[in-house]
Amino acid sequence: MNNRIRIMTEIAIIAALAVLLNAIKVYEAPFGGSVSLVMVPIFLLAFRRGIVPAIIAGALTGTIKIILGAYIVHPVQFLLDYPVAFALLGFAGIVKINKNLSLKQKSIYLTIGIIFASSLRLLSHFVSGVIWFGQYAPENMNVYLYSLLYNLYYLVPEMIISIIVSIFIINKIPNFFIREDN
Amino acid sequence: MNLSQYMVIGRYIPGNSYIHLLDARSKLIFVFLYIFLVFLTNSILGYLILLSFIIIGILISKIPISYYVKGIMPIFLIILFTIILHLTTNKAGDLVFQWKWIEIYSQGIEQAVFITLRLLILVIIASMLTLTTSPIDLTMGLERILNPLKRVNLPIHELALMMSISLRFIPTLVDEADKIMKAQKARGANFETGPIHKRVINMIAIIIPLFISAFKRADELAIAMESRGYRGGEGRTRLRVSVFTWRDLLLLLIFSVLLITILSIRGL
Numbered sequence: 432m433n434n435r436i437r438i439m440t441e442i443a444i445i446a447a448l449a450v451l452l453n454a455i456k457v458y459e460a461p462f463g464g465s466v467s468l469v470m471v472p473i474f475l476l477a478f479r480r481g482i483v484p485a486i487i488a489g490a491l492t493g494t495i496k497i498i499l500g501a502y503i504v505h506p507v508q509f510l511l512d513y514p515v516a517f518a519l520l521g522f523a524g525i526v527k528i529n530k531n532l533s534l535k536q537k538s539i540y541l542t543i544g545i546i547f548a549s550s551l552r553l554l555s556h557f558v559s560g561v562i563w564f565g566q567y568a569p570e571n572m573n574v575y576l577y578s579l580l581y582n583l584y585y586l587v588p589e590m591i592i593s594i595i596v597s598i599f600i601i602n603k604i605p606n607f608f609i610r611e612d613n
Numbered sequence: 614m615n616l617s618q619y620m621v622i623g624r625y626i627p628g629n630s631y632i633h634l635l636d637a638r639s640k641l642i643f644v645f646l647y648i649f650l651v652f653l654t655n656s657i658l659g660y661l662i663l664l665s666f667i668i669i670g671i672l673i674s675k676i677p678i679s680y681y682v683k684g685i686m687p688i689f690l691i692i693l694f695t696i697i698l699h700l701t702t703n704k705a706g707d708l709v710f711q712w713k714w715i716e717i718y719s720q721g722i723e724q725a726v727f728i729t730l731r732l733l734i735l736v737i738i739a740s741m742l743t744l745t746t747s748p749i750d751l752t753m754g755l756e757r758i759l760n761p762l763k764r765v766n767l768p769i770h771e772l773a774l775m776m777s778i779s780l781r782f783i784p785t786l787v788d789e790a791d792k793i794m795k796a797q798k799a800r801g802a803n804f805e806t807g808p809i810h811k812r813v814i815n816m817i818a819i820i821i822p823l824f825i826s827a828f829k830r831a832d833e834l835a836i837a838m839e840s841r842g843y844r845g846g847e848g849r850t851r852l853r854v855s856v857f858t859w860r861d862l863l864l865l866l867i868f869s870v871l872l873i874t875i876l877s878i879r880g881l
Contacts (some may be wrong), residue, residue, distance in 0.1 A: 436835045436838050436839055436843060437831070437832065437835040438631065439771060439774070439775055439778075439830040440727045440778065440834040440838070441828065441835075441837075442775050442783055442834075443774075443776070443778035443833040444778070444779070444786075444828070444830055444831040444834075445776040445822065445827070446775070446779040447777075447778075447779040447780075447782040447783045447786055448781070448786060448824070448827050450783055450821065451638075451783060451786050451790060452820075455705070455816075455817065457791075457808055457809070457812065457813060458812075459797045468820065471684065472824075472827075472830045475824070479870045481641065487772070487775070490669075491772070491775055491776055491779055492880065494776065495748075495776065495779055495780065495783075496781075498683065498748045498752070499624065499743065500624040500739075500740065500743040500744075501739065502684075502687055502688050502736050502739065503735055504688070504732055504735050504736070505649065505735075506649070506652070506701055513859055514712070549657070553662050559804070563807055567695050567728050567731075567732070568695065568698065569698050569702045569703060569724075570703060572702070575649065592813055595813060596813065596816065596817055596820065599814075599817045600817070600821060600822075600824065603817075603821055604821060604824070607824065607825070607828060
C-alpha cells in the first residue's frame with residue numbers, strides 16, 4: 432500500500448473533521464470568542480503521523496476556513512489568524528507517544544504536546560492582534576496587553592477542553608493515535 | 614437539533630451574475646489587489662469611492678444584502694468598540710459635542726469614520742468573493758495561481774487535491790455526525806443543556822465514532838485512488854477547465870481605473 436496516498440487522504444479528512452468540529456460550539460463567550468474542539472483532530476494526527484502531516488492538515492483547516500468565509504481586516508492578519516495559526520498546532524507532534532508508555536505517561540506527554548502547540552497558536556494570534564489592532568486603536572492604548580488578554584480569553588478554555596477530550600480518545604482507542612514508525 | 618440544518622458550512626450562493634461568471638483566478642487576484650488598494654488609500658474621499666464601487670458590486674451580484682450583513686456581524690462589536698475608543702480618547706481638533714463628561718472632538722469623528730469605512734470595505738469584499746465563488750472553484754483557482762511554485766518543489770497539486778477532498782467530505786461528515794448524535798440521543802445523551810463538563814464528556818461519545826469512521830473513509834479512499842492508478846499531478850486532465858473571457862479583461866480595466874483614481878486622490 433502506498434503510504435503517501437494514505438497520509439494524503441488522512442490529512443484531507445482530518446482537516447474536514449476539524450472544520451466540522453469548528454462549527455460545533457461547546458460554549459460561546461461574549462465578544463466573539465467561541466470554544467470548539469477544532470484543534471483535537473489536528474493534535475491527534477500529530478501524534479499519529481508526526482509533525483509535518485499535522486502542519487499540512489492545520490494549514491488546510493485554516494485555508495478552508497478562509498474559503499468558507501472569514502473576516503479579513505489586514506493582509507498579515509489573515510495569514511497569521513488562519514493558515515499559520517492552525518499549522519502551528521501540528522507541533523504537538525514533538526512528543527512521541529508509543530505503546531510502552533503507561534496511561535499516566537501517555538497523558539502527560541500528550542498534555543505537554545498540546546500546551547506547546549497551543550502556545551504557538553496563541554503567539555500567532557497575539558502577533559496578528561498587535562499588528563491589525565495596532566492599525567486601528569488609538570495611540571495611547573496598550574495593544575499588546577489587549578491582544579494577549581483577548582486571545583487568552585478563549586484559547587485557554589479551548590486548550591483545556593482539547594486536552595481532556597484528547598486524553599479520553601487516546602485511552603479509548605489507543606491503536607489509532609500511536610506512531611507506527613517506532 | 615438537526616446538525617446539518619443548524620450548521621451552515623460555507624456561504625456560496627449559486628447564481629449567474631457577472632461576478633459569478635468571472636474566472637476564480639481573476640476574482641482571487643482582484644480581491645488581493647483590492648485589499649492593497651484599501652491600505653494605499655489615506656482619505657475618507659478615497660474610501661467613499663471604494664465603498665461605492667463595492668455597493669455597485671453588491672447590486673450586480675444579485676445576492677440579497679442580508680447575506681453581506683451576516684458577514685459583517687462577527688466584527689460588528691469590534692467596529693463599535695473601536696469607534697467608541699476613538700470618539701472618547703482622541704482630543705485633537707475642534708470640540709464638536711459636549712454632554713456632562715463626554716467630549717467629542719472633530720478628529721475623533723474623522724478617525725472613527727475612517728476606520729469604520731476601512732473595516733467595512735475589507736469585510737464586504739472578502740464576503741463577496743466567498744458568496745459568489747464555490748469552494749471547489751476557489752481551490753482550482755488557487756492551484757492554478759500557485760502552479761509556478763512547483764518549480765521550487767512545493768507540492769501544489771497535492772495540496773489542492775487534499776483541499777478538494779476535504780471540501781467534498783465536509784457534508785458527508787456532517788451527515789455522519791448528525792446520525793451519531795441522534796443515535797446517542799436515543800440512548801439518553803444530552804448535548805444542549807446541563808453543566809459544561811457534562812456536555813464535554815457527552816461530546817466524546819460523538820467524537821470517538823466520528824474519528825473511527827473518518828479514518829476508515831480515509832483508508833478506503835486511499836485504496837480506491839491507488840487502484841485507479843493515481844500517481845500525482847503530472848499529466849492529469851480536468852473535466853471542466855475555466856478560461857479567461859472578456860469579463861476578466863473588463864475586470865482588469867475596472868481595476869486600472871480604480872488604481873489611477875486612488876493614486877490621483879492620494880497625490881492631491
